[in-house]
Amino acid sequence: MQAALDKNYFELFGLPESFSLDLTEVTRRYRELQQQLHPDRFASAPDQQRRLSVQMAALVNEAFQTLKDPVRRGRYLLGLKGIDTGEESDTAMNPAFLMEQMELRESLESVRDSDNALAELGVLETGVADAFDARISRLQACLDESGKEDLKMARETVRELQFLQKIRAEIEQIEEELV
Amino acid sequence: MALLQISEPGQSTSPHEHRLAVGIDLGTTNSLVATVRSGTADTLADSNGEHLLPSVVRYRADAEPVVGRDALAAAASDPLNTIASVKRLMGRGVADIRHLGETLPYEFVAGESQMPRIHTATGDRSPVEISAEILKVLKQRAESTLGGELTGAVITVPAYFDDAQRQATKDAARLAGLHVFRLLNEPTAAAVAYGLDQKPEGVYAIYDLGGGTFDISILRLNRGVFEVMSTAGDSALGGDDMDHVVASWMMQQAGIGGDASRGELRALAREGRRVKEALTESDVVSIELDQGTPPWRGELTRDEFNKLIDPLIDRTLVPCKRALRDAGIKANEIDGIVLVGGSTRVRRVRQRVESFFGKPPLANIDPDRVVAIGAALQADVLAGNKSQEEMLLLDITPLSLGIEIMGGMTEKIIPRNSTIPIAKAQDFTTFKDGQTAMSIHVVQGEREMVDDCRSLARFELRGIPPMAAGAARIRVTYQVDADGLLSVIAREQASGVEAHVEVKPSYGLTDNEIETMLKDSFAHAREDMDARNLREQQVDADRLIESVTAALAADGEELLDDAERKTILTALTNLEAARQGSDLQAIKQAISATDAATQEFAARRMDAGMRKALTGHTLDEFTSGK
Numbered sequence A: 001m002q003a004a005l006d007k008n009y010f011e012l013f014g015l016p017e018s019f020s021l022d023l024t025e026v027t028r029r030y031r032e033l034q035q036q037l038h039p040d041r042f043a044s045a046p047d048q049q050r051r052l053s054v055q056m057a058a059l060v061n062e063a064f065q066t067l068k069d070p071v072r073r074g075r076y077l078l079g080l081k082g083i084d085t086g087e088e089s090d091t092a093m094n095p096a097f098l099m100e101q102m103e104l105r106e107s108l109e110s111v112r113d114s115d116n117a118l119a120e121l122g123v124l125e126t127g128v129a130d131a132f133d134a135r136i137s138r139l140q141a142c143l144d145e146s147g148k149e150d151l152k153m154a155r156e157t158v159r160e161l162q163f164l165q166k167i168r169a170e171i172e173q174i175e176e177e178l179v
Numbered sequence B: 001m002a003l004l005q006i007s008e009p010g011q012s013t014s015p016h017e018h019r020l021a022v023g024i025d026l027g028t029t030n031s032l033v034a035t036v037r038s039g040t041a042d043t044l045a046d047s048n049g050e051h052l053l054p055s056v057v058r059y060r061a062d063a064e065p066v067v068g069r070d071a072l073a074a075a076a077s078d079p080l081n082t083i084a085s086v087k088r089l090m091g092r093g094v095a096d097i098r099h100l101g102e103t104l105p106y107e108f109v110a111g112e113s114q115m116p117r118i119h120t121a122t123g124d125r126s127p128v129e130i131s132a133e134i135l136k137v138l139k140q141r142a143e144s145t146l147g148g149e150l151t152g153a154v155i156t157v158p159a160y161f162d163d164a165q166r167q168a169t170k171d172a173a174r175l176a177g178l179h180v181f182r183l184l185n186e187p188t189a190a191a192v193a194y195g196l197d198q199k200p201e202g203v204y205a206i207y208d209l210g211g212g213t214f215d216i217s218i219l220r221l222n223r224g225v226f227e228v229m230s231t232a233g234d235s236a237l238g239g240d241d242m243d244h245v246v247a248s249w250m251m252q253q254a255g256i257g258g259d260a261s262r263g264e265l266r267a268l269a270r271e272g273r274r275v276k277e278a279l280t281e282s283d284v285v286s287i288e289l290d291q292g293t294p295p296w297r298g299e300l301t302r303d304e305f306n307k308l309i310d311p312l313i314d315r316t317l318v319p320c321k322r323a324l325r326d327a328g329i330k331a332n333e334i335d336g337i338v339l340v341g342g343s344t345r346v347r348r349v350r351q352r353v354e355s356f357f358g359k360p361p362l363a364n365i366d367p368d369r370v371v372a373i374g375a376a377l378q379a380d381v382l383a384g385n386k387s388q389e390e391m392l393l394l395d396i397t398p399l400s401l402g403i404e405i406m407g408g409m410t411e412k413i414i415p416r417n418s419t420i421p422i423a424k425a426q427d428f429t430t431f432k433d434g435q436t437a438m439s440i441h442v443v444q445g446e447r448e449m450v451d452d453c454r455s456l457a458r459f460e461l462r463g464i465p466p467m468a469a470g471a472a473r474i475r476v477t478y479q480v481d482a483d484g485l486l487s488v489i490a491r492e493q494a495s496g497v498e499a500h501v502e503v504k505p506s507y508g509l510t511d512n513e514i515e516t517m518l519k520d521s522f523a524h525a526r527e528d529m530d531a532r533n534l535r536e537q538q539v540d541a542d543r544l545i546e547s548v549t550a551a552l553a554a555d556g557e558e559l560l561d562d563a564e565r566k567t568i569l570t571a572l573t574n575l576e577a578a579r580q581g582s583d584l585q586a587i588k589q590a591i592s593a594t595d596a597a598t599q600e601f602a603a604r605r606m607d608a609g610m611r612k613a614l615t616g617h618t619l620d621e622f623t624s625g626k
Helices: A002-006 A023-037 A047-068 A070-080 A095-111 A117-144 A151-178 B002-006 B069-073 B094-103 B127-146 B163-175 B186-193 B239-254 B262-281 B302-327 B347-357 B370-382 B511-524 B529-559 B562-580 B584-623
Strands: B021-026 B030-037 B040-043 B056-058 B082-084 B108-110 B116-120 B123-125 B152-157 B180-185 B202-209 B214-222 B225-234 B284-289 B296-301 B336-340 B392-394 B401-405 B409-414 B422-428 B437-444 B454-462 B474-480 B486-492 B498-502
Touching: A002 A047, A023 A047, A023 B225, A023 B392, A023 B584, A047 A070, A047 B422, A047 B584, A070 A117, A070 A151, A095 A117, A095 A151, A117 A151, B021 B127, B021 B186, B021 B370, B030 B127, B030 B370, B040 B370, B056 B069, B056 B127, B069 B082, B116 B127, B123 B127, B127 B163, B152 B163, B152 B186, B152 B370, B163 B180, B163 B454, B180 B186, B180 B370, B186 B202, B186 B214, B186 B225, B186 B336, B186 B370, B202 B302, B202 B347, B214 B302, B225 B302, B239 B262, B239 B284, B239 B296, B239 B302, B262 B284, B262 B302, B296 B302, B302 B347, B336 B347, B336 B370, B401 B422, B401 B474, B409 B422, B409 B474, B437 B474, B437 B486, B454 B486, B529 B562, B529 B584, B562 B584
Parallel strands: B021 B152, B152 B180, B202 B336, B225 B392
Antiparallel strands: B021 B030, B030 B040, B056 B082, B108 B116, B116 B123, B202 B214, B214 B225, B284 B296, B401 B409, B401 B437, B422 B474, B437 B454, B474 B486, B486 B498
8 A cells, every 4th residue: 555655646536747737537536436435435444454545545635736827736746856936945036026015015905995996906916817817828838848857947937827816815815805 | 166165154254144234323403324225225213202312311329310201291391310411522621621511500520531421310420431321322212123132333424523533433333232343424424315326426515504513515426436536514503503593582571680500501402403493484483481570481583593693604604615725626617515413404594505606406215314314325335235346435534633743733643634544643752861751741732832622631641762862763653543543653663662542531431431331231131241252252252264165165275375375264163163152262263263264365355356446447448348
């Protein structure tokens, strides 16, 4: 079983190690794996097997969460290639990107006091979503397109996506407060 | 095929043997037990034909406790010894109880652990023990109706129950002598009862307003798979609060002051409930109170009642919004709403839910019984009576699980709404040179500060080799099992020093306390402890023999070579021999030996199962074009 617990998430799901994934397919495989491994399948089994099943099902859940989220998937894939995205330890970012982020944050701060907060928030949200999508495409090219592989750029992109994800969450939070 | 014949005569390994399994809804106000018979799930009645067992326990000096209707009848005359709504106290600490204190007419005393106890005529009783009395009655009812011993039970809990509340429920089952297959979230059970998985893929909201708890869960259903997307709720909000709101209104109208006795308060709450229930059918209900001076006559209209309870319903809509947000969907994207819990009979609740989600809710199964019925269906699957391929319930953890870090802050390790089972690890380090111990404080909740979260457990990792500050790597792993129960392991990576806790002590009973209670309860029932232990080991042995035999029959040829098969068969033969005897230790040893002999086989089977899951899928594509 150690063999299965040591498999990487792509191997576990029987999928090729690539950034581009068919999410419907990932979801289907996830459900099929859980049908086999979930502790409910071992309700009357001996303790040892139940423990094994809890471990396996937990691993499959974690793998699914990682594979279905593009940012987590990108980070994980880079990790498999020996590259640590180091969001916590390495805070050096592209200055142009940082400038953009600071401007975004300033707009976000001022939006609360605006008379037209929801509409302004909507504009910000669209902008962030576009920036996000553009980077996902870039990440895909950096990781998957033969001849274009650029792991350094991929690392940079994942780090930027992490930023954008945080901003997105904040926008949603403010929206929630306003409604 | 020779492998199929290894069982002793009389040893049942037939896959078609029907095992007795029940679903239990351990409710705040009422509890129920249900089972599947001839393919249909239904609740079981007592000898008077009553299905609902009021969750009320009355303790009497020198006599067995009374549970249910008779206990309820004594609530006003003997309030101190008659415990109702004990579910609200499960897994709660003394401080939490003080919050509820005003509405609870009991005498609380501090116990050995942090769990509060209620002083009764037969001594101090913990909420776990009181709940166990209710479970015992239901177990007894099921066993006498079904004519045999139960293999196991699925017990439902509000999805929003935290770890301490779940652990308390499981402890109560253990005290009642029940084997718990699974703690199942009530909303998931309701979705199972409605067979929503039979419909095309859809997203459903389960709105569950019981006597003392409120839950909202958002589920995605697809061909037998129930995926809980998010859950939220309030574990101290329910129909009881409506009764109290009405009671307060009556007291105000009648000029009854705060000096009313406990018995009077109880009677007022009961009158409040009567009025609430009557207003489901009538537009106006007349009330006569004897307590006031002079006695008060009056009436309450449904409109006024609606105004009284609207703030309570508002409080349910806050978690609804949060659950929708966490699931990433809008209210109008919900394909259907299921109502659960007796309090959803209140018309105003239905109106408000309908206008919130923009469509009429489903309520064609009795909202009091729907949870028990769903639990019974799941118990039937887990007992192995029904094909396993049919149903899979993927629950989530309702609250974030974290750890205390410097400055009294919380670091979340497992975020709320994570699908369970789940395991997550995080590395920590020492902050002083030569630090040899680390204190680990496990908390549950969403807030940043530890003081605002629920403290689940504290333990220490000792024996860290002295190193410079920041050099040690301490990996803390949180694992939540399918019941939603947490265990925590802390391990220093370099030296391998390890500390492990099943999270329970803070508000729960210690294992010692449970052991003592078990002993007491057996002594009380004049059961022989040794006989009980032996019986338990025999059941474990039977289960193991059956599972290994079935595994060998299914995969023995394929996954094992002759020598490996022989080793397992020898262990199995020894276990069967020990099982026939009455030497407790011999059976225990034979069980461990069989466990050890089959470890590798079990691992290979699971690996093969995974491969089958993935290839089976490919076959699917070719054969059925799905």
